[in-house]
Amino acid sequence: MKIVFFEIRPEEESLISSLLKEDCVFVKEKLTKENINLAQDAEVVSVFINSKIDKEIIDSLPNLKLITTRSTGFDHIDVAYAKEKNIKVANVPSYGSVTVAEFTFALILSLSRKIFEAKTSVLEKQRFDIANLQGFDLNGKTLGVIGTGRIGQNVIKVASAFDMKILATDVKPNTELASRFSFEYTDLENLLKNSDIVTLHVPYFTENKHLINSGNIGLIKNGAYLINTARGELVETDALLKALSSGQLAGAGLDVLEAERELKEEAGLLVSGEEKIKDIKTVLEDHAIMNMPNVIVTPHIAFFSREACDEIYKTTAQNIKSFIEGRPENLI
Numbered sequence: 001m002k003i004v005f006f007e008i009r010p011e012e013e014s015l016i017s018s019l020l021k022e023d024c025v026f027v028k029e030k031l032t033k034e035n036i037n038l039a040q041d042a043e044v045v046s047v048f049i050n051s052k053i054d055k056e057i058i059d060s061l062p063n064l065k066l067i068t069t070r071s072t073g074f075d076h077i078d079v080a081y082a083k084e085k086n087i088k089v090a091n092v093p094s095y096g097s098v099t100v101a102e103f104t105f106a107l108i109l110s111l112s113r114k115i116f117e118a119k120t121s122v123l124e125k126q127r128f129d130i131a132n133l134q135g136f137d138l139n140g141k142t143l144g145v146i147g148t149g150r151i152g153q154n155v156i157k158v159a160s161a162f163d164m165k166i167l168a169t170d171v172k173p174n175t176e177l178a179s180r181f182s183f184e185y186t187d188l189e190n191l192l193k194n195s196d197i198v199t200l201h202v203p204y205f206t207e208n209k210h211l212i213n214s215g216n217i218g219l220i221k222n223g224a225y226l227i228n229t230a231r232g233e234l235v236e237t238d239a240l241l242k243a244l245s246s247g248q249l250a251g252a253g254l255d256v257l258e259a260e261r262e263l264k265e266e267a268g269l270l271v272s273g274e275e276k277i278k279d280i281k282t283v284l285e286d287h288a289i290m291n292m293p294n295v296i297v298t299p300h301i302a303f304f305s306r307e308a309c310d311e312i313y314k315t316t317a318q319n320i321k322s323f324i325e326g327r328p329e330n331l332i
Contacts (some may be wrong), residue, residue, distance in 0.1 A: 144195025
């Protein structure tokens, strides 16, 4: 059985090979129509979030039987079309719930205590001075948690340790969780109006694209902060830029951007024709946001700890093994 892994770093190859006693092909780049020949005759393809597996890609791989993504989210895969073609799709349902929650608070604390401004002052300006570096305590502040799945639950646990007040919203409220940590569920509008910090922890689907948008971002209280470690498409970039520029939002911590895929391929955008004009606009807006002094942007690394990566590899290997044995696991 031919198994091809895309978006694999060299140091990952030996670990995957030790977990999966099969002949595997490893490709550093993401899967595209330009390099799809590397997956010809493949029955199993493993990808990460930057490989867009659409109808064209699927139709180009006639022997494909399993797509396994090394992520929880699967918005980069046309799952419906894969199912039409009788191709199984598996993911890693849980691997970074603690990891991403910890990173969420790394962003929150970096903003609340002006850690990056302090580092810049000391390192670049050679100033050991507290001027303009006063931050604020998390104790007593209200954290608005959008999504209380595995990651959101761990965020709430950490917030409780800081004695923060918590508001949450979710399509499926967890009453036991709310009782245990003494918080209340509310609707999105009320959460935005009453939170000092708003943090996103929901999966991305086309139905919730721009969950935070020009129509509701104005509800966020003046001086609040926005944290996004989920998916960039959940926040309308134009609305975010305006809220940050006007001072309505005091700052933002962003591990994801709406145009992060395009940011990696900016040169290609310039020769892609008129259909990419909207993408170019979003890329430019993302650049403006990245250059703001009150914004911390990281390159989608909230999941990227040793422990989380080990779990990703183990689960992916198990997904492939169980499929070969005729008992597929973690199917979407």
